[in-house]
Amino acid sequence: MSRVTFFIAVPALAIPVLLSGCAADRAGNPGHEPRTAYGPDEHILIAAEDVEWRSGPASLPDGAQYAVLEGDPGEDGMFVMRLKLPDGYIIPPHTHPNVERVTVVSGVFHLGHGARVSREHASRLPEGSFTSMPPGMRHFAFTEGETVVQLTSIGPWEINYLNPADDPRR
DSSP states (O other), rough: OOOOHHHHHHHHHHHHHHHHHHHHHHTTTTTOOOOGGGGGGGGGOOOGGGGGOEEEOTTEEEEEEEEEEEEEEESSEEEEEEEEEEEEEEEEEEEEESEEEEEEEEEEEEEESSSSSSSGGEEEEEOOOOEEEEETOOEEEEEEEEEEEEEEEESSSSOOOOGGGGGGTT
């Protein structure tokens, strides 16, 4: 067997072995979590007009509404939550212990980094925009018009305000 044939043949033969291992893991081999640990047991479909809005959450300043679409923000695991925020709404500087992914569904969401709200240094995120923030990133937000954002994160969801006086739970 020539050297070139060897380098092509060995990786090609390894691919089915690797793929069969992946399939076996998904089938429930001991030591591996089932697929449902990362998603729902059943199909979830929520039409926009069927989203059930509630006041809160209590960890945000008054005026916000939220709807949990998947998972439970108070429990371990992935969740999806929407926030409906009125025009001019401000979320003071804060951090989260887990990654936070935000998609702007409607309106305009302004996102800034740092320990102080600085409108001049915030990024303008119109409808359809997306951001993903690492754990511990200091940030703040404010809205332009009524704005709906969708958060995807890992629970339990926490918001830790940099200035304790900004925390509405106190």
